[in-house]
Amino acid sequence: xxxxxxxxxxxxxxxxxxxxxxxxxxxxxxxxxxxxxxxxxxxxxxxxxxxxxxxxxxxxxxxxxxx
Amino acid sequence: xxxxxxxxxxxxxxxxxxxxxxxxxxxxxxxxxxxxxxxxxxxxxxxxxxxxxxxxxxxxxxxxxxxxxxxxxxxxxxxxxxxxxxxxxxxxxxxxxxxxxxxxxxxxxxxxxxxxxxxxxxxxxxxxxxxxxxxxxxxxxxxxxxxxxxxxxxxxxxxxxxxxxxxxxxxxxxxxxxxxxxxxxxxxxxxxxxxxxxxxxxxxxxxxxxxxxxxxxxxxxxxxxxxxxxxxxxxxxxxxxxxxxxxxxxxxxxxxxxxxxxxxxxxxxxxxxxxxxx
Numbered sequence: 001x002x003x004x005x006x007x008x009x010x011x012x013x014x015x016x017x018x019x020x021x022x023x024x025x026x027x028x029x030x031x032x033x034x035x036x037x038x039x040x041x042x043x044x045x046x047x048x049x050x051x052x053x054x055x056x057x058x059x060x061x062x063x064x065x066x067x
Numbered sequence: 068x069x070x071x072x073x074x075x076x077x078x079x080x081x082x083x084x085x086x087x088x089x090x091x092x093x094x095x096x097x098x099x100x101x102x103x104x105x106x107x108x109x110x111x112x113x114x115x116x117x118x119x120x121x122x123x124x125x126x127x128x129x130x131x132x133x134x135x136x137x138x139x140x141x142x143x144x145x146x147x148x149x150x151x152x153x154x155x156x157x158x159x160x161x162x163x164x165x166x167x168x169x170x171x172x173x174x175x176x177x178x179x180x181x182x183x184x185x186x187x188x189x190x191x192x193x194x195x196x197x198x199x200x201x202x203x204x205x206x207x208x209x210x211x212x213x214x215x216x217x218x219x220x221x222x223x224x225x226x227x228x229x230x231x232x233x234x235x236x237x238x239x240x241x242x243x244x245x246x247x248x249x250x251x252x253x254x255x256x257x258x259x260x261x262x263x264x265x266x267x268x269x270x271x272x273x274x275x276x277x278x279x280x281x282x283x284x285x286x287x288x289x290x291x292x293x294x295x296x297x298x299x300x301x302x303x304x305x306x307x308x309x310x311x312x313x314x315x316x317x318x319x320x321x322x323x324x325x326x327x328x329x330x331x332x333x334x335x336x337x338x339x340x341x342x343x344x345x
Contacts, residue, residue, distance in 0.1 A: 005120040024121060032145040034174035041173040061174055063144050066117025067092040067158040067294055
């Protein structure tokens with residue numbers, strides 16, 4: 001399990017950030033999207049290789065009207 | 068003509084030239100179409116966006132379904148801004164601590180591929196006024212990390228100077244609380260800020276209508292940022308056009324040099340040669 005944007009979610013072993021983002025309906029290059037795991041930013045360059053550890057708290061954010 | 072230098076003089080922030088001195092927030096527009104039309108009417112070249120959690124597809128559905136909202140309404144915001152040819156200025160709206168603001172800024176850098184950040188660190192939910200100590204802390208960390216920091220700050224000239232000393236590329240003092248539409252509550256402080264720092268001053272927050280944007284420029288501000296004043300106006304596109312003209316008018320008036328205020332009248336018509344009908 002992981003916590004994704006505050007919700008408990010199933011997650012497969014070895015799932016990468018890139019895989020998760022795509023599974024959320026955000027195909028590459030997913031412009032305007034950013035990901036943090038346990039409060040640390042995951043750079044885009046690392047999305048393909050960064051595996052999400054079990055129990056991680058994941059935030060997937062995107063551009064929204066504001067300010 | 069008098070307009071040539073004031074009109075043509077671009078705004079420079081951290082080496083970037085902007086021909087429009089109006090920054091537009093994207094918040095509060097009822098539709099993306101109205102946002103696009105308002106951007107065009109405003110002439111703005113720099114617009115703010117926020118970062119928020121994506122909408123999760125229904126947890127039970129799995130990878131294949133229910134994900135359309137992200138590629139739809141929210142994904143479309145970036146596309147609209149691209150189509151209008153404007154630069155994105157991400158903000159840290161909603162952050163109450165330096166830590167959250169710094170993480171949000173770093174996420175924004177990844178999301179939008181820009182080092183520019185409109186830094187907001189809020190200290191109070193009701194007034195949305197900046198939290199000065201947290202703001203300074205966040206600004207320092209972000210400047211050290213290579214960001215071009217534009218802090219949303221109070222109308223305190225000393226705090227503005229501290230932010231500039233840290234290395235902020237501009238300061239964005241408030242005229243009044245965000246979305247309040249109360250205009251510029253302390254014009255003397257805004258003028259003092261302009262005198263006390265060497266970076267661009269962008270009046271941010273509180274503007275309710277065009278005359279207040281003109282006043283900001285007359286006080287010496289280098290640019291004005293508006294969001295709610297346009298997006299929540301009855302006719303946002305018309306208000307965007309009004310703001311565009313107001314900022315130019317205020318800049319021109321500032322350059323022209325206003326007359327001094329006096330209690331008594333000075334006739335504009337010569338007294339000499341007045342006929343006597345007695």
